[in-house]
Amino acid sequence: MKRKKLIKILTDNGWWLLRYGVNHDIYTNGIKCEPIPRHREIDEMLAKAIIKRQRLE
Template identity: 55%
Template sequence: MKRKDLIRFLEAMGCKLKRHGGKHDWYVNEETQQSQPVPRHGEIDEYLAKSIIKKLSK
């Protein structure tokens, strides 16, 4: 999955950028207060993308 597609999906779910890290950006779902790192790679593994979406959608 392309990183920009994952970011668009997360923002559509209501997640917002919390902070920039060294090699990751941290996104937080403000409803559930869950946060997850999103790597700054151009292409993100499908399993990792699904895991990030699942954890932020709880």
């Protein structure tokens, strides 16, 4: 999955960028935090795990 697509899913569900990191960017919804890798292409299994773990659509 493209990183842009995963970030779009996060932002559409009320998540925002908390801070930049060296290897990951940290996104939050005010309660939970989720590190997102800074690769252009994110492994499909990892992307699905992030979406499932945070109960996103």
